[in-house]
Amino acid sequence: MLLPVVGAYVLHARSGEVGTVTSHESGRLVVTWGDGRSARVARQDVRCGLPVGQAVQEQPRSLRPSLGEGHVLELRTLGSREQALVEFWEGAGRHWLPWENLVPIWSARSMLEAGVRPPSGFAERFRLRQLALALQHWHRTTGALAQVDIDPLPHQLHLVRHILQSGNLNWLIADDVGLGKTIEVGLLLSALRQQGLRRFLLVVPAGLTRQWQAELRTRFGMGQAVVYGRDFEISDPAQWPLYEVVIGSMDRFKHERHLDLIRQSGRWDMVVFDEAHRLSRSLYGFKYATSERYHLASMLRGLTENVLLLSGTPHQGDLDRFEALLELLRPGPVWRERIQRLRMEPQLLSGMVIRNRKADVTDAHGNFIFKGKVTHAVAAPQNEEEEAFDRALRRYLLQGYEVSREGGKRNIAIGFVMTIYRKLAASSVAAIQGALERRLVRLQTQLREESEEAGGPEVEVEEGSPFVEREEQVTGGRTEFFSGETEMLQGLIALARSLRAHDTKLHAFTGTLLETILRTNPDERVLIFTEYRSTQDYLVASLQSLAPGRVDVIHGGQSLEERMASIAHFEEAGQFLVSTEAGGEGFNLQRRCHILVNYDLPWNPMRLVQRVGRLYRYGQDKPVVVFNLNVQGSLDDDILLQMYDRLEAVATVMAGVADEYREGLREDIVGELASFLDVDRILAEAAAHTPQRTQDRIEEALDRARQAAQQQNDLLRFSSGFDPGALRGELPIGEEHLTAFVEGMFTQLGVTISHRLYGERVWEIKLPDDLQDLLGLKQNQRVAFDRTLARTAKALLLDGNSRLLKHLLQTAGGYAFSGQVAQTSLPGDGTACAVLRWQDDRGRPLSESYAVLRRQGEAVEVNPPEFSTWLLQPAPDQPGEPVMNAGSWPRFEEKLHSLLARGAGQELHPAGFTVTGVAWAPVGVPGQEAGADAGERLARS
Template structure:
């Protein structure tokens, strides 16, 4: 040893050796070390001598030997331990003794000073020696297993992170499949309404737990940036995502590196100025494109014509190793466009992708597709159990026909003026389209808009520019259209006079509104006659209509019977309105703000569409608020429309034709499948531009419009057929995919929390809500560990209950309390490394291990917690179902006769089984990294 240095005091249980005067060596464990200023004295318990002695540190050397189990004990209080490891070799460098330790948890082999290492007994050592542990070792073994199993399951699925919903099996398995593949370049093509946003959030949550997500770029259509930010923040607690252009700007390209979680509009980023700055943003761990079918590259002969959006994606592809594309309709009947998307994902497979017709099976490694018809709940029951849709026709009065004729004349003049002005006239055409949509919604909506238009012409006030339609939040387009400020100049000569006539006719309609009368007298009263307390969800695209309906309902049924949701309400007020609807109010009126993101299936199964959205996709999304997992009743949908008006004739034709095409496609299967019908409806609706067809109808007439509709639907049908044919090869939900893994449920989370509360003296003072809500008191030691002064909490593991009670702490894996419980259970000092357990059939012993895989550059890509059940005759079963069930209940310690030779044999069998599992999961993206033995147990009496 070199004497002229500041000594590093060895930790307790560090192994040392001393050379005696006769040149023999003795080894022992450090009991304590005292720095006396001029000398460090160390108390050592010598191996084989059964005695202790105090010797100077200067006379000691490293005593660790290869294959010893050690624990890193940091010399600095601010550095975290690297956990437990195995000694590989020792060396002396610069006069200091060092130890090479393999730390499987962090995936590193490091040379460390021997003084900071503590000798421990690992699970393998304890199992072979037959050390059965203390009286409560079986329960500690169970809780340690649960802690590792919960973390690994969440790391591989994201399903136990902060969510406002209980994820469905198809969502869990999609994330699991992508992560298990070792390759993060995928096109997620789930049917409309199956939760691609949820799946993406779960994927991000799983990657964050793996510490593999330091920089993410989420690229969306302009109108969806805020929606994505809201979803990630409120459903996943990912509030770090900022919107480029709204929440932050980039003044210099180098400033891009200051932002790690970014949401950006694809049309903003594709601009040359923004794209040049983005080039200097550095690399991204993951880039996600929503509505990826908008990334267009077409092939004309030998020439490729790539849109700016596609060029943006290609440029970002060079900045990341992981890209995820989201779209329900990636093919759209254009094989070259679809292949271009696949090339973005896997450029190294370009040759195979270009010959996709010859080897379509390759998309199984790139495309994941869930069909609504196949989706089930956790018990294997089909989620979508049927719905009934009824059309409620409003008999149009003579006054309504007169108004409609006048309005059509006004629209024709407006469109003609728009056409004469060319591009400059687009704003006029847009206003005409808005007016006809308002007229289809309610007499109140069009009446209000016409009055505002007249006021604009009379005041001649300057207005702000309309802004970019595409930049608006797509959920609230109708509400934005309704508040549109028009130009102060007349669109055409005589407009003001025509407005006066329209306003007068609209006012008479409001005084005798047959649509509102049918809604109240025939529909609402009939629903209430069947059940006076029946809750009803009502949709309208516009706030004026919403207010109009609310006033009518409260006038008849009293104040407080109606709640409403619209785009002007912040997130917490929407949730409060939903809570009041579910608890006391009978009616909830929502604009498209409720068409996505709210789930009302638990207390409501009746929906009324007071107006039909022009985009059929919006109708699918509205129905999805009730027609989803958790709905116990058949969903009943009423659509109110007036078939005698010009626009609604076209809308009726459109919906009727779509229904014919969908039924035709769904009927291709051996027996008609209502779920397949809904899948195809979503696809067809996404391929039809209803607004454009309706605009043409004003000038071309009904016959030309019918031809236009038929042509559009024929193309949509062909595209859908081609897409279905190709997607037969895509990866999809397979419940058997996880059969060899520990499948964790909410029951395991509850069992773990209850067990750890008992171990750590957390008192459950009271329970309520059928035992789902706990009032707890935590001990002082836990307070200190959490860095909190609070002693009492209201906690739950029920996500839905936590949503309804904002001050209740949800014990998901993002909870600081849950993280503390997991950390304690996994720690070496918690023990549970070996035990004798009872009531576990079909096994004589158990060993548990964390298996790990890495990519071809040595970066960790997958971990899996595995249990090996061993029989008397050395046969091994991986993750036996009996163990998964056994974990759910408190464990009692048993007794057993120990045979060390048998223990060695059993452990060797487990090691061979673990090695087989490593080989089984490995592929060209995943390569074995290590196995870390966690615990072992015998099954006794």
Template sequence: MNNTWQYSIAHQCVCQIIEAQNLWGESTCRVWLPERNTVVRVPLSMLQPLEDAGANSSGHIAYVAAAARVADALTQDVLLAPIESTVIPLPHQIRALTRAVEHDRVRYLLADEVGLGKTIEAGLILRELKLRGLARRILVIAPKGLATQWVSEMQFHFGETFQLVLPEDVKTLKRIAPDSLQNKPSAGNHDRATIPANAWQMFSQVVAPMDSVKPMDKRRGWSAAQVGEFNRERFDDLISAGWDLVIVDEAHRLGGSTDQVARFKLGKGLSEAAPYLLLLSATPHQGKTDAFHRLVSLLDADEFPDISSVTRDKVQPYVIRTEKRQAIDADGNPLFKPRRTELASVSWEARHDAQRRLYEAVTAYAREGYNQAMMEKRNYIGFLMILMQRLVVSSTAAIRTTLERRLEALVAPQEQMSLFPEFSEDEWADLDGQEQIEMLLQSRFKALKNERAEVKLLLDAAAGCEQIGPDAKAEALLDWLYRLQSEEGDPDLKALVFTEFVPTQEMLRQFLTERGFSVVCLNGSMGMEERKRVQEDFAGDARILISTDAGGEGLNLQFCHVVINYDIPWNPMRLEQRIGRVDRIGQTHVVRAVNFVFEDSVEYRVREVLETKLAIIFEEFGIDKTGDVLDSAQAGKLFDEMYVEAILNPDRVTESVEAAVARLEEQTREARTGASILGEAGNLDPGEAQRLMTHPLPYWVERMTVSYLTANGGKAEKKKHGWRLEWPDGETLRNVVFSGKEADQRPGSLHLTLEEPKVRGLAMRLPRLAPGQPIPIVSIPGLSEEIQGVWSLWRIAIASMEWNRRRIMPLFLADNGMVYVPTAKRIWDLMLSADAEVGAMWDMDLAMQAHEKMHEAAEEHGRPIYEELVREHRNRISREREKADYAFAARRRNIEKIGLPQVRNYRLNLLDQEEHDLKEQLDRKAQAYPELTPLLMIRVEGNRE
């Protein structure tokens, strides 16, 4: 009985008996389970002959044929996410996904330009990893203004539920967990009975704002213990929560100005927290090579040990980038429409004389206050003065509201005011004007000389202006709305209006509503549900959406093509980001952008000179390349300084602008040189997306699952709204569909994919064909009756210490002794669409001979496949050796700079030992072993019909 093959009922697979034993009336066997590569003991009663195991039924044959095709698709890097999704990816998104999953190490910088859908690309990669069973716990880190957008986009486009964790939620996660754990299973939430000690482990898919989880070194008024507790709850526990995939949006913010900056420390922690890492940034290289080096070192510290390692050849394998000018749709047409931008000068008529005087008075107040603040080294007062200037340009309501609050602060007891919070330069630049003014007005500032009286006078003047009538800009906005409505030939034209400040937003809402417009508003104080409701209203009946910069972050408004910048932010990149809310994938109109500015104002003179100068730079470098520099805290500071200089010295506007632009041009030149290391993306294939959308994988998964159940004691019934499936263990699923298209068409259905462990197991644990197993004689509908011979499926694999690769090979040995590869593939295709009719079992002697001949043929025809797998493995090891050699050489150069011989020699010895150990480990990993496993064998006698 030893060495014979049987079927283990307990394990539902073939096994080989190693030893049989009868002791005290109990018969047991030690058997080898090849599918699990383990030896177990089972009762003899749980074993049955192979011919009685049902392994030769039509259902079993269909299951193995379909499961092998699914397994082969997985080994051939077929993209699962687009096939299983309702999202139709564009060519550049397909290329991004292909690049991301072509290697085992999924750690990339997604650097597409603004508006190309990096969030969709990240979502596709996320889904791909989940469908392949490689990721379950996922963390998204994004700037505060984009966090809610990530939650909604993942839900809308991919059906993925993420838990948004805000700073105030961290301490209350355990309290809110029972309610939140009712989310649907795809969110990967834990059972409510098991609440972990680490609060970040309560949810398997989390979005958190970047600055709420970064570590801190100190905080004003806090003890070291308080700082330590803060870091443990927000940073240490987050990093140690066991993530499979970490995604960081606006990742260039992690580069920091030094390696001690909190955001870079956060980046280091995140890079070590998960095997898979995606960094998203449209502007990864902002002309600062050291910051870019820190960013790419998060992807692979060994590949980028120092700045000199940041070369084009080394960086390109880690960067996935598409430029707007390259982007095409599925038909090969340019993805983006042209854009029309114009400067709208707003004049002060006689009736606006009081507004003109208010503007001039606030400008003088801001100028004098700023000079005084700088003399007294009170920078925050300087910031406040500059914001006063921006407020008066925005609206009378905005300056009046702020003056009221400033006056309240000046007359209030000093102890009632809070300290100004600690902010880095990057964090301050991230805030929009409304958020900055809120921070400043809540802080404890002493008054400037005579400031209380001056603020009182300005406040009276502002109140008087509001009583006289509407602002000049508000009237201009109304004129422009009617003009655009006429020019575009659309009486229901929608417009997105941007302002920096909430009081201006509220004034415009009232002004336009009173004149018959349907208006909705967005700002940074709104929660996720409120933001969603506003966007839905704008997509519906609302004509005008008025948004602040913080409110507009993450918006996708392709159904609107008119943007009016009621206030012009000082950094031109903010304008670009605003217009990008409508100039996105799916926009079908020429985008109209109108920028308002007062005539005869400092801002107008600055814009006049600046736009001319910037046009020259854009012509030379391109707006997209210049955008790398413009979208940085460094550029924000440059433009702030330029405007301040113009306000302080209005007679020297041209000189101020030219000096700033010269610095910008220099930075852009440096950035272009640096950004060249990102490389060129190459041409895009417009047809790949459509090919993927029609891929038969969902049908293969359906046939695999249904055939398995019918062959193994389960049930599968096709109902009106989908399948009713009953697994052999009794679990029942209703309204099951297998394609994303069906799931979209049938709300409430259960979309079953390879993400489900049971379904995935059907493909990954293919049953093995045992030597001597009976071979059924079958006929296959659609196959010519002249085709007679033995058809089989083989798994060819290579196994090493850390790397396993496999391929599935069909083989057909005709009765004339010839092997026909095309016929083998044809038979496999037919078996996926029609049930084979099983007749008698083939003669055992002939079957044994067929086993031997097929094994010989499989060895011969499988050798090229095996050799390809070996080449892939050796190339992988070679890349690891090259990277290790480079990293050790860089570290050795740094150690050799140490002056003290004893320290230098000690560290060199440690490095030598580390290098020796790694090389030994790579030598062990290089050893690989071939496997050739039969999966299915049938005698084909054509179609008997």
């Protein structure tokens, strides 16, 4: 028969006495009974002595880790073997176990009810125990310790907690550009990993796969995050279980070969779609037109219970497409019917969509984090040479457009080329000159083209490459668009070449604008955007003469590593960063730069919003200053500038009539309007209309965009969003608590801090022999609380993956560390700490809360802020008679049940609570002798 472990409770089968196993001798048990007698007892004479409700610790007989501590829920006998159902407190769940492996322990509540007087040193151990539990809770519910140099914003913490506390993990995150959706997802995935979820699939635009990988690896320690098709290939579906965190391009996955492989990838704990508005499904009459991307998403929905959609523009003025996204979150005919009634029941969105606005979010101190944006137009009047070229180019374009209006596939394609040439001309003389020269070369060569039969432009769009950057490669066929085109091109090219020395736009940029900027600060960093590579090369050549070696570039032909190297050099030693649209998404430059120059203005307003979003985002501590360059007298430049001026004006009016004007609200509205504003076709047709007609059509488009934005706002205001007061009831826990915990535990474990460097963020420490052996570390170590400093100082980073920090947390939270009760200087009649838990309707743990209850008379306060401050300093014991006794507990328990009820919802159900500690301040109450005796027994144990 299985022998009970030393310390187990046994019940004598005949006498009914309960005792504790103290040792084993020759296959028999030595038991100390309740009256103090010790006796040798045969195994068959004893049974399980654990009562229901007893706190226990599991002691496995193998080398596997213990399941931890919990309490007995029920007892049973199966096949003549007695077992106990134990609910463990730290995420191990409920298990039927052999009672022989369970050792009874003192819980905080049982110590209180027994009148235990805490031994010396328990106050400090109580503080460190609660710090460990609070920090672990902070990490489990926000992922904050995944990397300690992340300073999560309140809206990011609120979002993760809101999702975890909602009872379901299917949400659309519709935050504005620049609010850190990547960080929110990283925090959420880190928190879910703490709950045992492991397999995550992220489906993102091709150009962002490497960025997502870098973010997850460097910020959240997910070194296993790999990119499908680049880091690994699948030749056999049986290989899928080898990969836990997979990032893949939606345009790669949608191809049939990859689609078949991903279909066989097995179950995923969560699938995340970035830029989810690209998953389009539209209703035409009574039929749906489903894109390949949406088909991919529908297929993947069948492989997971949890889907997360990310999109700053989920509505896009099309309710059908928006409802299609919601159906990915809530599939099935019942929800489809409810979603189709969205206009009548918009409150449905509160449980499906989270939307945070730049104008609303604050830092931890309640200060709005966006400092505003200022836009200036910089005009460059045309000189005579430029006017002559502009007139000649218009004649060329007009002839091309006249041919295109004759109809036919080839002629329509000619109009497409003419529009591209207009964009290039508005960008720079270098861009249009290069395009015209390539066109002339094509006409003068006899090279066979694959596209010649169609007579259309050559366009090759690589996966993830911004199409606009490749427009300048379009040349059309080798047949003249119209009679005399070759001679006209030769004249245009000659005029363009002569303009290089008289480029007023370039002079306005380098000779006027940059001189003004650098006069104030010679080392000011400037981000410059252009749509085209030829313009980029043109600007770089000019800037190199101003700042040799301090000019960097980003463009679509670079690898992710090359782009990251350019950004790193720009922020560390550079001065000018010239970026094409490839830098318009995914790269954040707010840390060292707040000035943006748009050398050309994109025809798509959303691209301009994305450009500004590189600087106008969290972490920017200065107002963003935007300069828009234009050439006065150029028809397209004038139209574009007027369009953007009107866009800003309409946004200002809309912000002014909002319920409450806030700094940044106008920028939110500009982004909204831009997402609805389709002016590309209007501008393409402008050559055939008068300037006034074009402007009228832009006004009409702006009016439609305003109405669509208003409709979206009317709908999405029912979404969940950041509430600055939502976290006020939580116990404030932050990085200063991590530092205080580590320092306190070092004192307890004999770790010496010899030096504090880098503003006390890096410590030089000396480990005792037992920790060296246990953790496999050297005696002298450097540890850091900041990832950047860890690299700089070559120190061990104390984050969620640190062996040293894990050991400190496990030690402080373990039963042997003690500190379950304490006599301290805390105010009030007593303080109880507890972890409350909620589960879904299958009993799966989903949410938890760490709560501190302070009793004052009959009132019980939850999470008093003073407790958070008290945790930061060592806690001395307070001698004297205790005020707490067994009769003090019912008020605490009543409040805990009230908190469980308050946190429950339709999809979230109470799962219980664990009291982690009780403390009180001494008062002059006589007696308590029994408590002293119990304290002596506890100290001996």
